[in-house]
Amino acid sequence: MLSRDQNNMLTQTDADTPMGAYFRRFWQPVALAEELPEADGPPVRIDVLGEELVAFRDSDGHVGVLDAHCPHRGANLFFGRNEECGLRCVYHGWKFDRHGKALDLPNVPADSNLHKTVRTKAYPTREFGDIIWVYMGPKAKSLPGGVLPDSPKLEFACVPESHRFVTKQRFDCNWAQIIEGDLDTAHFSFLHMPAPSEPSVYHPHSTADEKRLRWMRDDPMPQFEVLEHECGFVVAGARSADGQKYWRMTQYMFPAHGTGPSTMPGETYHGFTIVPISDTACWAYAYSWNPERPLGDEERAKLDAGWGLVCERDENYMPVRNASNDFMIDRDEQKHRTFTGVKGLAEQDSMIQHSQGPIVDRTRETLTGTDAAVVRFRTLLLQGAQALADGVEPDAPYQADAFCTRPGSWLAASEKSLDVVMMERFQDPLGRVRDDGAAAAE
Numbered sequence: 527m528l529s530r531d532q533n534n535m536l537t538q539t540d541a542d543t544p545m546g547a548y549f550r551r552f553w554q555p556v557a558l559a560e561e562l563p564e565a566d567g568p569p570v571r572i573d574v575l576g577e578e579l580v581a582f583r584d585s586d587g588h589v590g591v592l593d594a595h596c597p598h599r600g601a602n603l604f605f606g607r608n609e610e611c612g613l614r615c616v617y618h619g620w621k622f623d624r625h626g627k628a629l630d631l632p633n634v635p636a637d638s639n640l641h642k643t644v645r646t647k648a649y650p651t652r653e654f655g656d657i658i659w660v661y662m663g664p665k666a667k668s669l670p671g672g673v674l675p676d677s678p679k680l681e682f683a684c685v686p687e688s689h690r691f692v693t694k695q696r697f698d699c700n701w702a703q704i705i706e707g708d709l710d711t712a713h714f715s716f717l718h719m720p721a722p723s724e725p726s727v728y729h730p731h732s733t734a735d736e737k738r739l740r741w742m743r744d745d746p747m748p749q750f751e752v753l754e755h756e757c758g759f760v761v762a763g764a765r766s767a768d769g770q771k772y773w774r775m776t777q778y779m780f781p782a783h784g785t786g787p788s789t790m791p792g793e794t795y796h797g798f799t800i801v802p803i804s805d806t807a808c809w810a811y812a813y814s815w816n817p818e819r820p821l822g823d824e825e826r827a828k829l830d831a832g833w834g835l836v837c838e839r840d841e842n843y844m845p846v847r848n849a850s851n852d853f854m855i856d857r858d859e860q861k862h863r864t865f866t867g868v869k870g871l872a873e874q875d876s877m878i879q880h881s882q883g884p885i886v887d888r889t890r891e892t893l894t895g896t897d898a899a900v901v902r903f904r905t906l907l908l909q910g911a912q913a914l915a916d917g918v919e920p921d922a923p924y925q926a927d928a929f930c931t932r933p934g935s936w937l938a939a940s941e942k943s944l945d946v947v948m949m950e951r952f953q954d955p956l957g958r959v960r961d962d963g964a965a966a967a968e
Contacts, residue, residue: 528888528904535908537700537885539802540576544911549575549781550663551914551923553677554801555811557581557658558694562589566608573803575662579649580604582624585611590624591660593647622646650674655683656692657811675923678757679930680783681959682797682813688820691829692813694843695836697876700885701782701800701808702907707879708784708798709903711763711774712896715746717874719865738788738935741767748774750898751944755956756921756928758783758906761899762944771940773947777931777957778903780910780922785933786835791951792818794825795932796835806884809843812836817959837872845876853877930959 528536539546556572562583571594572579578594580603592613594602601617608614612629614621621630626648634640649660654677666674677683682690697704707713719739748763758779764771774787777797786796798812812835814821821829832838837845847853853868853876860867868874893901910920922928936951948955 527891527893530889532904532908533885533888535911536888536904537702538805539701540805544915545907546575547663548907548911548914548920549802550661551675551920552663552781553652553659553661553675553923555657555694555799555809556591556660556801558692558811559653559656559658562658569604569606569608569613571604574660575802576804577662578602579660580606580613581651581658582608582613584608584613584624588624589651589653589658591649591651591658592622592624592626596620597644597646620644622648624648624651652677655680655813656687656690657683670919670924676926678779678783679926679928680779680797680799680813681817681930681932682795682815684930685815685817686820689817690813690815691821691826692811693830693836693839694809694811695839695845695872696803696807696809696843697879698807698849698884699880699882700805701802703879703882703886704800704808704810705778705782705784705903706886706900707875708786709761709776709778709899710897711761711776711787711899712746712748712750713878714742716865717878718871719743721861721863721865724863738772741765741772745772747896750896752899752902753944753948753956754902754906755931755958756925758922759899759902760931760933760948760957761902762947763787763896764944766940767937769940771938771942771947773936773938773944773951775933775935775948775951775957776899777933778899779929779931780920781907783929785931787933787935789932789934790936791934794821794834795934797933798835810836832870832872835872837870837876845873847873848876849880928958931957932959933957 539549556574561570565583565585565587569580569582572581579591580594581591583589596615598620601615606613606615612621612623619632626646628644649662652659745765748765750763752759752761760777762775764773776787777785782800789795794814794816796814798810800808800810802808814829855867866874868877938947
């Protein structure tokens with residue numbers, strides 16, 4: 527349980543808040559590369575961390591992310607002309623390059639100093655893993671070593687393009703409850719299960735096979751351990767499994783990277799990065815990747831249709847089943863076939879997270895031992911934000927290689943410790959991927 531002040535600190539990410547400042551020390555995803563498919567194409571609206579921005583791909587193919595409002599009279603540059611390596615406001619013709627420099631001020635006298643001084647806010651951008659990322663923090667000269675942090679080396683972005691699938695979806699609730707839902711893997715024993723009268727535990731949208739689903743159904747109280755690393759932690763939950771232990775390991779990386787824990791060696795991995803739009807809405811950039819093989823057409827079609835961690839979405843990346851239509855809950859389905867009556871594993875997660883309200887009131891909670899990772903997440907985030915407010919810069923943004931981790935599952939003898947399980951499954955005590963790409967046991 528948190529105090530009201532702690533809950534506000536955790537959930538508020540505007541520029542003038544401690545958590546907003548903390549988020550801005552890390553690279554944030556703001557658009558899919560496919561949303562800006564061509565040079566000089568239409569600009570795209572970007573709402574992130576309480577700021578209105580606009581993204582465009584200039585004539586040279588580089589992406590710029592600017593303040594959405596022209597510094598002249600505040601007209602929205604989304605309606606601007608993307609031409610000749612700059613975005614031109616259609617109100618009075620002011621034009622800016624991707625760095626925010628004024629290229630043309632047609633209604634300003636040629637000898638005016640404004641031609642030298644006028645700029646618009648622009649953020650550094652990088653394009654990797656089929657996603658466009660921005661850095662919204664302080665200028666490099668005011669940071670440790672005088673340099674910006676490097677982009678996080680998330681494994682999905684390091685594999686060949688043919689080995690990954692990337693998309694996004696919107697949530698109309700606070701960012702933190704999405705992360706907490708991912709870290710609370712105990713909920714699988716109920717939320718994603720069939721109705722109690724159903725003999726089979728098969729779930730058409732789950733990446734786990736029926737045997738693993740049965741282990742999760744039969745043991746609703748997994749034993750959790752949390753291991754911290756340079757950029758977050760791995761949480762491992764152990765369930766009884768026919769005389770052995772079924773382990774599921776979830777990776778969390780600062781400030782809002784999460785993963786799915788069900789993958790066995792050789793299977794496809796799943797993860798996501800949450801970026802707040804506002805305090806009551808966020809985008810989830812979801813990705814699936816297989817370090818060993820390309821993803822086939824059938825697998826891509828399943829992922830695109832809402833299999834795994836992402837909901838079925840429309841052409842605007844909005845979930846088809848959402849809060850406005852009660853997630854199309856089917857009460858007959860709930861009574862006879864599934865525990866929730868909501869179709870789709872990701873939709874079941876989304877339904878619960880939205881049901882908690884726009885921002886969870888954490889002052890009213892009653893936590894248990896299965897909430898260990900949720901507690902650790904809150905503790906580390908609040909500590910990091912407070913330390914930054916006190917003048918201590920976080921170290922994690924500068925540990926780019928440490929973000930290259932894997933989640934996953936493993937079946938082991940009951941007497942084996944988590945340390946042994948991690949080495950068997952990942953060949954690393956924290957699930958980090960080595961430079962040669964190895965991690966999963968064969």
